[in-house]
Amino acid sequence: MRNSAANGQPTDEREAAEQEATVQKTSLLALSRRSRRAEEHSGSSDSGVETAEFAVPTPEAGEADRSEEVQMTDDAAKRQGFKHWRRQRPFIGGVMAVLGGIELFFSGQLDLGNMQIQFGIEGLQATVVPITIVVLALLSIFRPAHHVFYGIIALVLAVYSLIGVNLGGFIIGMLLSTIGAILVVAWMGPRGPKESEGVRSR
Incomplete structure (x- = not known):
């Protein structure tokens, strides 16, 4: 029993170490992929982490796009309203x-x-x-x-x-x-x- 328990502890430690190593490898692979994509889009030779951060779209840009779309719809509505008013006279x-x-x-x-x-x-x-x-x-x-x-x-x-x-x-x-x-x-x-x-x- 003691031998099995003694043999079980190192196997658990090995499995935990292997899991940590696989997690680190996957995170490094994900960071490298992100950095490659960011370099392809920006064409700059910055570090992988920084380009990955810059490549992610910020919510401010999305809000600006939404505000531009709202302005476009308002302008279109005003034009349609003026056309309707003009046709009535x-x-x-x-x-x-x-x-x-x-x-x-x-x-x-x-x-x-x-x-x-x-x-x-x-x-x-x-x-x-x-x-x-x-x-x-x-x-x-x-x-x-x-x-x-x-x-x-x-x-x-x-x-x-x-x-x-x-x-x-x-x-x-x-x-x-x-x-x-x-x-x-x-x-x-x-x-x-x-x-x-x-x-x-x-």
């Missing part, structure tokens, strides 16, 4: 009429040194007509229910600017305002989503 025609009114206004306020270029009744038509066209265009954008009324008045004023405001802002302002007013009048109403249009067509 005569946006392009209103913008063109606004640009034409601005051009008419500044064409009536030209100063070349001591010479001021201004046709028509001085100061009145060159100021009132462009401002009225701009206001009507903005009303047609933000109050699209009465777009026909606003568009007709803006069209009349745009044509009249050929006589009253520096030949219609040297023709450019009159053309912009006229085309914008025609687009405002010809607008067919708000557009629904594409799915609802497909259901209606059926």
